[in-house]
Amino acid sequence: MLKKSIKLSLWLTACAFAVQSIAAPLSIEEQGSFAVGGSVKTSEGVYAPLPDMAKGKESNNFVDVFNASIQAGGQTLHGDHATVFYQIPTNPRPYPLVFLHGAGQSMRTWQTTADGREGFQNIFLRYNFPVYLIDQPRRGQSGRSTVDAEVKATPDDQFWFAQFRIGTYPNFNQDVAFPQDKASLDQFFRQMTPNVGAFNAAVISDSIVKLFERTGNGVLVTHSQGGIVGWLVGMQSDKVKAIASFEPGNFPFPEGEVPPIITSKFGDIKPAVASKADFEKLTKIPIVIYFGDFIGDKPSDNQGEDQWRIRLNLAKQWADVVNKHGGNVEVVELPKVGIKGNTHFMMSDTNNVEVAAHLREWLKDKGLDK
Amino acid sequence: MLKKSIKLSLWLTACAFAVQSIAAPLSIEEQGSFAVGGSVKTSEGVYAPLPDMAKGKESNNFVDVFNASIQAGGQTLHGDHATVFYQIPTNPRPYPLVFLHGAGQSMRTWQTTADGREGFQNIFLRYNFPVYLIDQPRRGQSGRSTVDAEVKATPDDQFWFAQFRIGTYPNFNQDVAFPQDKASLDQFFRQMTPNVGAFNAAVISDSIVKLFERTGNGVLVTHSQGGIVGWLVGMQSDKVKAIASFEPGNFPFPEGEVPPIITSKFGDIKPAVASKADFEKLTKIPIVIYFGDFIGDKPSDNQGEDQWRIRLNLAKQWADVVNKHGGNVEVVELPKVGIKGNTHFMMSDTNNVEVAAHLREWLKDKGLDK
Numbered sequence: 092m093l094k095k096s097i098k099l100s101l102w103l104t105a106c107a108f109a110v111q112s113i114a115a116p117l118s119i120e121e122q123g124s125f126a127v128g129g130s131v132k133t134s135e136g137v138y139a140p141l142p143d144m145a146k147g148k149e150s151n152n153f154v155d156v157f158n159a160s161i162q163a164g165g166q167t168l169h170g171d172h173a174t175v176f177y178q179i180p181t182n183p184r185p186y187p188l189v190f191l192h193g194a195g196q197s198m199r200t201w202q203t204t205a206d207g208r209e210g211f212q213n214i215f216l217r218y219n220f221p222v223y224l225i226d227q228p229r230r231g232q233s234g235r236s237t238v239d240a241e242v243k244a245t246p247d248d249q250f251w252f253a254q255f256r257i258g259t260y261p262n263f264n265q266d267v268a269f270p271q272d273k274a275s276l277d278q279f280f281r282q283m284t285p286n287v288g289a290f291n292a293a294v295i296s297d298s299i300v301k302l303f304e305r306t307g308n309g310v311l312v313t314h315s316q317g318g319i320v321g322w323l324v325g326m327q328s329d330k331v332k333a334i335a336s337f338e339p340g341n342f343p344f345p346e347g348e349v350p351p352i353i354t355s356k357f358g359d360i361k362p363a364v365a366s367k368a369d370f371e372k373l374t375k376i377p378i379v380i381y382f383g384d385f386i387g388d389k390p391s392d393n394q395g396e397d398q399w400r401i402r403l404n405l406a407k408q409w410a411d412v413v414n415k416h417g418g419n420v421e422v423v424e425l426p427k428v429g430i431k432g433n434t435h436f437m438m439s440d441t442n443n444v445e446v447a448a449h450l451r452e453w454l455k456d457k458g459l460d461k
Numbered sequence: 462m463l464k465k466s467i468k469l470s471l472w473l474t475a476c477a478f479a480v481q482s483i484a485a486p487l488s489i490e491e492q493g494s495f496a497v498g499g500s501v502k503t504s505e506g507v508y509a510p511l512p513d514m515a516k517g518k519e520s521n522n523f524v525d526v527f528n529a530s531i532q533a534g535g536q537t538l539h540g541d542h543a544t545v546f547y548q549i550p551t552n553p554r555p556y557p558l559v560f561l562h563g564a565g566q567s568m569r570t571w572q573t574t575a576d577g578r579e580g581f582q583n584i585f586l587r588y589n590f591p592v593y594l595i596d597q598p599r600r601g602q603s604g605r606s607t608v609d610a611e612v613k614a615t616p617d618d619q620f621w622f623a624q625f626r627i628g629t630y631p632n633f634n635q636d637v638a639f640p641q642d643k644a645s646l647d648q649f650f651r652q653m654t655p656n657v658g659a660f661n662a663a664v665i666s667d668s669i670v671k672l673f674e675r676t677g678n679g680v681l682v683t684h685s686q687g688g689i690v691g692w693l694v695g696m697q698s699d700k701v702k703a704i705a706s707f708e709p710g711n712f713p714f715p716e717g718e719v720p721p722i723i724t725s726k727f728g729d730i731k732p733a734v735a736s737k738a739d740f741e742k743l744t745k746i747p748i749v750i751y752f753g754d755f756i757g758d759k760p761s762d763n764q765g766e767d768q769w770r771i772r773l774n775l776a777k778q779w780a781d782v783v784n785k786h787g788g789n790v791e792v793v794e795l796p797k798v799g800i801k802g803n804t805h806f807m808m809s810d811t812n813n814v815e816v817a818a819h820l821r822e823w824l825k826d827k828g829l830d831k
Contacts, residue, residue: 116551117489122583123573126651134616140629141726141762153728157620166616169650174569176546181486197602199544203493213492231602232567234612234654242610242657246504246538250530259510280539281496284604287612287657356511358523392511 117216118181127305128298129172129228132237136164171288173298174232178212179221184460186309186332187221189302193315193340194290195251195283197231198224200314204439205279206270211312211438214447220460223306227295227320229288236288248280254357255435256385256395264385268432268440279436290316296323303330310459312450315435316340319363325376326369333377333459335450338399338435342409345370345416350408353401357394360401362409374418377457379450380406383433383440384426399435423449487586488551497675498668499542499598502607506534541658543668544602548582549591554830556679556702557591559672563685563710564660565621565653567601568594570684574809575649576640581682581808584817590830593676597665597690599658606658618650624727625805626755626765634755638802638810649806660686666693673700680829682820685805686710689733695746696739703747703829705820707807708769712779715740715786720778723771727764730771732779744788747827749820750776753803753810754796769805793819 142159160166176198177187190211192200201211201224215222226232229240249260258264263271270276299320303309310333313321318339325331326343343365344350352361382403391397403424410420425433430445437446454460512529530536546568547557560581562570571581571594582592599606619630628634633641640646669690673679680703683691688709695701696713713735714720722731735743752773761767773794780790795803800815807816824830 117487117492119487119489122487123577123579124569125573125577126648129651132614132616138619138630140619140623140764151724151726151729156726156728157617160620161615161617164616166619167650168614168616168618169647169653170614172651174651176572199494199602202546203495207493207495209493226602231604232569232596232654234601234604234657235651236612237614239614240610240612242604242606242612244502244538244540244607244609244658245531246502246534246536247527247531248538249508249536250527253510260508277539278496280537281499281542281544281605283539284602285657287604287655288614354521356521356526358526359521394510 115217117213119216120179120181120183122176122178124174124176126172126174126233128301129170130237132168132170134161134164134166138165139163168235168237170235170237171228171294171298172233172235173228173295173302174226175223175302177221177223178216180216180219182219183221184219186459187223187306188215189223189225189299189306189309189311191225191227191299191311191313191317191321193317195285196314197226197282197284199282199284200436201438204443205282206272206275206441208443210443211447214444215451218451223302223309225299225302227317228298229286229290229294231284234287238288240286240288242285242287251283253394254398256383256399257434259393264432264434266432267385267434268442269434269436270441292320292323295320296327299324300328303328306330308332310335310454313337313339314438322363322365322373326365326372331376333454333457335379335381335453337381337437338383338402339380339406340402342405343370343373344409344412348412350405353404355390355397355401356392357398360405362405371416374413374416376419377459378413378418378420379453380410380420380422381437381446381450382406382422382424383435383437384431385434386424395435421453425449485587487583489586490549490551490553492546492548494544494546496542496544496603498671499540500607502538502540504531504534504536508535509533538605538607540605540607541598541664541668542603542605543598543665543672544596545593545672547591547593548586550586550589552589553591554589556829557593557676558585559593559595559669559676559679559681561595561597561669561681561683561687561691562600563687565655566684567596567652567654569652569654570806571808574813575652576642576645576811578813580813581817584814585821588821593672593679595669595672597687598668599656599660599664601654604657608658610656610658612655612657621653623764624768626753626769627804629763634804636802637755637804638812639804639806640811662690662693665690666697669694670698673698676700678702680705680824683707683709684808692733692735692743696735696742701746703824703827705749705751705823707751708753708772708805709750709776710772712775713740713743714779714782718782720775723774725760725767725771726762727768730775732775741786744783744786746789747829748783748788748790749823750780750790750792751807751816751820752776752792752794753805753807754801755804756794765805791823
């Protein structure tokens, strides 16, 4: 009990700005899960409840029966939907936050952090926002795809450790806001889960547009590769009243105003393109884009630094174009507002409560919390 | 408000035995997610933070850089873990319920039902049990596998519709406790998510044994294929104080007491075998096994009826053997206790509140609720 009190008081010191103490239970008015979007694939043939091969044999193998059944055809596959887990707190604010993960991730991105602290799911519930967490089509619990998938079990943790600006394995970036114990890194690596079927931004954005039809007006929060999808959703749904994007991978420029490719020895970035009409829609809502620490402005031999240097550069160019067209985009470089040490996973870094508080203030400034 | 009250009163009539009204918010003391178990696969070679091929090119492709990085090797893959989402209510009972899904499913099995009502997750939280929901290794959010996977997008909904005793597509079984509207069936089909890597009962049971090391003493609740894993966990962990299994797929008989194969034209069942020492462990804990409706005792041309006829038959044989050895196994055929119309998915059928209440009473009878 004493130990718990000490831990709690430290926590309270660290986040005196939090609306609700971590000690208080979460009061959840409603929670649940559902699938949204997707399509149906149908096989040719006529469904055979009792396949021929299964008749009158002395010994029968379940797998053979299954194969005979699917070969007879006339069956459906429901796939390419998103899976959503949602929680609505007591006394909810009107706009829910809809969270979309990045590459290789699932809704786990927003849940408990690698070192066992609360993620954005709980933090924003404590701020009284309804939260909707997505496993995008062909990822995680939405593994049922309409296209075949080959998933290779290829070791690549060290590549992502660098790409995500945690450090250069096995070394951590100096003063990085990432837990450095072995157990936490193990947990972090185990958040990864592969594509089951090719990544398809249109399929994903379609499912999220349909999610917003269900939730009504809300705020879309994206991370990394999910950022690209988020811009599509913002261009397709009039229910998206704001977008907060954590280090999005790319940005849609209007035809005729597309900047040149930005090079990086770790992979160039070719700016995305949207029609002028679609692009205009992103000028009508407030947008905030966050970038973390360890990002310079000159080419670097460090993978993470260089990969996010080019995206931060492009983010600034995009913000200028959107704002020139009457938009309202803010690019927040966290170190410049005093929040330091952040990796690509700001929502789960050791200072994620500070990052959340910044977003919460931004939502308040834009009138999105009432 | 009036509409809500009417809906509520209907619901209260339907489940007057529920401990807590659906109208009350859930009070959650703690909730979160984590990975547990798993292994690490390491590639040969030496990790190269800046792969050779990526140096000095005028244009660089991210995928090429990634491939060069993984070809250089010296990297790890953390895989084969389970992913767990847990919630601990205010004033929790001491034994948590740990829920393991069946084939083609994820923790979605235990969440919101296809027709949008509360699943066992919420129902047992309302009964004040801590709940732990698993995505087993190589399934759902635990898609990171140490073995390659090929996932075919093969339409097979109608096969499972039959196997799960919903009916013979497109016809529903008469008086089946399954919602018959199109939207609900769509949701049900979209709960399916494939194996990403071969099903491996030992890998899965290992992760759940480790989960029980974290939770301490608790009750394991399994479904279908998960039942097979559950017996392994019960034989391996002294923290498993009871097992409730919904239509498990097979049963481990002690060496020397294994009954013959039971045949079905839709796939025979070959009883599983355990060492006498392992088997003995399952005689030390209370076990309840549930079977639903539409199961006869004679061979049938109906897939679902016949597939669960042979398993119910084997369940009864197994209960006799365990009980002969001093065990405490009860096989509950729901129609015989007045709960009718159940498919293979009793936890989400339209009468799932009744099914949950039966399990809750069983837990109480066995002193597992305090």
